[in-house]
Amino acid sequence: NKIKVFAPATVANVSCGFDILGFALSNPGDEVTLQRIPDGKGNVNISGISGDGGRLPKEVDENTAGVAVKLYLKNTGISDSVEISIAKQMPLGSGMGSSAASAVAAVAACEALFDAGMPLIDQLKIAMEGERKACGTAHADNVAPALYGGFTLIRSYQPLDVVRLPVPEKLYCVLINPDVEVRTQSAREILKQKVSLQDAVIQTGNVAGLISALYSEDYELLSRSLQDVLVEPIRKILIPVYDKMKYTALENGALGYGISGSGPSMFALCEGRESAEKIVKPLNEVLDNVGISGKIYVSQVN
Numbered sequence: 565n566k567i568k569v570f571a572p573a574t575v576a577n578v579s580c581g582f583d584i585l586g587f588a589l590s591n592p593g594d595e596v597t598l599q600r601i602p603d604g605k606g607n608v609n610i611s612g613i614s615g616d617g618g619r620l621p622k623e624v625d626e627n628t629a630g631v632a633v634k635l636y637l638k639n640t641g642i643s644d645s646v647e648i649s650i651a652k653q654m655p656l657g658s659g660m661g662s663s664a665a666s667a668v669a670a671v672a673a674c675e676a677l678f679d680a681g682m683p684l685i686d687q688l689k690i691a692m693e694g695e696r697k698a699c700g701t702a703h704a705d706n707v708a709p710a711l712y713g714g715f716t717l718i719r720s721y722q723p724l725d726v727v728r729l730p731v732p733e734k735l736y737c738v739l740i741n742p743d744v745e746v747r748t749q750s751a752r753e754i755l756k757q758k759v760s761l762q763d764a765v766i767q768t769g770n771v772a773g774l775i776s777a778l779y780s781e782d783y784e785l786l787s788r789s790l791q792d793v794l795v796e797p798i799r800k801i802l803i804p805v806y807d808k809m810k811y812t813a814l815e816n817g818a819l820g821y822g823i824s825g826s827g828p829s830m831f832a833l834c835e836g837r838e839s840a841e842k843i844v845k846p847l848n849e850v851l852d853n854v855g856i857s858g859k860i861y862v863s864q865v866n
């Protein structure tokens with residue numbers, strides 16, 4: 565009657581794939597524990613949240629996990645009550661898919677507990693509603709990889725069409741989380757609503773190149789494709805020392821460097837664990853030099 569589910573951090577956008585590409589990491593992640601109370605009342609309650617510094621709402625309708633559990637019960641017609649406890653293991657507003665991880669862990673825990681046989685795509689739609697609560701839009705590029713694992717493409721939002729992509733075996737990610745906060749909602753508001761045809765051509769070329777590289781495990785093509793002419797030039801101004809960090813990672817052998825989701829976290833993709841570990845020290849030095857504290861995670865893309 566009790567279950568604990570882990571859902572991982574995710575990197576959304578992956579440079580050229582704004583709102584459509586994302587991948588999951590092996591760590592860190594959030595844990596959601598659900599307790600089933602078979603009282604026929606259908607109440608949902610959040611009994612505890614740890615690791616959020618007291619900042620996340622405990623009201624069910626305001627909390628990503630709460631929203632997801634409530635919707636799961638509604639859509640399946642289950643009348644048991646559920647007690648939720650959430651253990652956050654990554655910072656909020658970090659661009660590491662924190663809200664998505666909680667929403668996905670919640671819906672996956674519901675499915676494990678009640679075994680309603682809900683298809684993954686329907687679980688995804690529920691988790692997206694949790695995401696909508698957290699950031700104002702129901703984008704799926706964090707929730708999809710958190711739920712499915714690996715690399716995912718949102719081919720279309722209406723109707724929702726998710727494509728799972730292969731992950732090259734030696735693909736590692738260095739995730740840098742500087743101690744700065746950027747709210748997804750604000751990071752979306754500053755974007756231009758129109759793009760030029762020329763930029764659209766560059767961006768689609770890179771998306772196609774990146775996807776092709778995942779299939780062929782062509783790390784050089786992957787590296788050439790990790791570019792973003794639409795979003796990075798605007799959003800990078802929200803992140804201190806972004807250009808210097810990027811330059812340092814690339815100089816030290818990273819395949820590519822970009823903003824993780826809406827930032828302020830940044831990611832570098834590398835070929836092999838050794839190559840990933842090699843860039844940690846120089847990146848830490850750049851942060852130290854400007855007096856910004858932060859955390860750097862090395863993790864396999866999976």
Ligand code: HSE
Pocket residue numbers: 576577582583584659661703705706748751752824825826827
């Ligand atoms: N695609 C979303 C954005 C991800 O960039 O706004 C948010 O984490």
